Amino acid sequence: MGFATDAIHIGQEPEPATGAIVAPIFQTSTYVQDALGKDKGYDYARTAHPNRRALERCVARLEGGQAAYVFTSGMAAIDAMFRLLRPGDHALISRAVYGGVYRLTTQFLCQFGMEFTFVDTSDLDCVRKSLRANTRMIYVETPTNPTMIISDIAGIAGIANERNLTVTVDNTFLSPYLQRPIELGAHIVVHSMTKYLNGHSDATGGAVILTRPADAEKIYFLQRSTGAGLAPMDCFLVSRGIKTLAVRMAQHDANGMAIARYLENHPKVKCVNYPGLPSHPQHDLARKQQRGFGAMLSFDVGTLESARRLLNHVKLCSLAESLGGVETLISHPAMMTHASMPPEVRQQIGITDGLVRLSVGIEDAEDLIADLEAALEKV
Ligand SMILES: Cc1ncc(COP(=O)(O)O)c(C=O)c1O
Incomplete structure (x- = not known):
């Protein structure tokens, strides 16, 4: 199906109990179980709920990923994504990155032994020269906020693949309608869904879209363990926004x-x-x-x-x-x-x-x- 069709229909099947064409907002914290060890697919809203699952399916499809997990904000999603790194790992980050990413990495995540270097990712030579023995990730924001510098995603993926590095792209500024980083070779896409995906300035949200099952498993573990998954009402609002x-x-x-x-x-x-x-x-x-x-x-x-x-x-x-x-x-x-x-x-x-x-x-x-x-x- 085409992009607009997927945006309207994926995760948005009519609700089975009533036929409602718009999924109800499942504003509940817990789910009653049929018997001990037997539930209907949901047990507690921190872990999962139908509005979140619906939005995650849609976002994964629009970006061409295998799985997506949605969080309370773009920064919560980006924080979860960076936790794929281990103490001692190094990441290159676009020099002109969103200020919140700069703050999170230089003032907080660096305390846990992760190292970050800010480089001009629009210059492939500079990317290559900045790699270290412990580099594990290249984090690219393209276009950059607010300087609108473009990085060559396919070129960076080429460099990364030579050394088995992960390429993460923040696709907030363009949305999957205008740019599809995974098709260009990125392994992970992050979004502030607060922006174009929601589109109506009435909710915050973030997404991590993954292509590799091992990464997806870790992000889902973090989502349900830390409790930063997006709430039903906000999932509903973002899902509604995505339709247009x-x-x-x-x-x-x-x-x-x-x-x-x-x-x-x-x-x-x-x-x-x-x-x-x-x-x-x-x-x-x-x-x-x-x-x-x-x-x-x-x-x-x-x-x-x-x-x-x-x-x-x-x-x-x-x-x-x-x-x-x-x-x-x-x-x-x-x-x-x-x-x-x-x-x-x-x-x-x-x-x-x-x-x-x-x-x-x-x-x-x-x-x-x-x-x-x-x-x-x-x-
Ligand atoms: C490019 C980009 N990425 C991430 C974020 C963080 O998103 P949020 O504000 O939803 O936490 C922003 C916020 O402005 C942004 O512009």
Whole structure:
């Protein structure tokens, strides 16, 4: 079946007891057993529940994985995924990674003997040279948040396979509709489902999608042991959001391109980071490995003061953290999403004080342009 059909039907079979076309929310902590040792497939909601199973089946199919496990947030999913590493193991991570991943690895996971190095994963030579004897994983965010740098997933998988390393890709920014990392050779995909998969800014969630049974077993063990599995109501909301993923992503993609083109021609904008523009240094790679360019972009207005004026004068675009919802969000990475990164690291990876990030929603593009035009006049 096609992507849109799978998004609507996988895990969403009519409920057997009543025929309800939408699965009920199983808002229960426990399940009554028929007899000692005999249950109906569920015993306790931390371990598993029907809404979680349904969502996991759907997400696994959309990413082309063997199994998926969903967690209370993207960070909970990423934390579980990194626990596949053992003390003494080393991982390479994209240099311009989401700030929360930087914080988790450098301030917490490193205390348990895991080692992390942040490298430019868009440069395959740099990836190769940064490998150590104890490297076990290459963790790639592509495009990066918020600098929109693209890494060559197939190229990295090629390097990893020579040494039996795991490649994990954070596919949050594009969703499986626009990029399928497993088809390009990745072994694991992670998501903040809070973003495009849910798409309506009304739940947080995360997913780990696996291709190898041994990894899947470990992640499921962690999910039921630590209790960070996603709750029924949130699974229901994400499942509902996923049903419209294909149409939303097509519209996000069109709006992203329209806004990027508008900003690129604006005299007050110094540069626009959007892989769909021919001016993007990896435009060709993006065309090759993605099905579209999405709706995340960042642009530089020069100074913190200019960024502040822009952010304080938009009306339709909402000043907020997060991304991937139907409504357009605008943010200041240096003071918001990436505040936990030391300023010198931010500078190194191009997160300047004048950089503004847009998560372009699916409103009418002309209304968004009018809003940005009015706010840029105040800059
Ligand atoms: C690319 C990326 N990965 C992971 C996360 C973490 O997800 P969550 O906020 O759902 O924990 C985010 C959050 O913004 C993100 O942008």
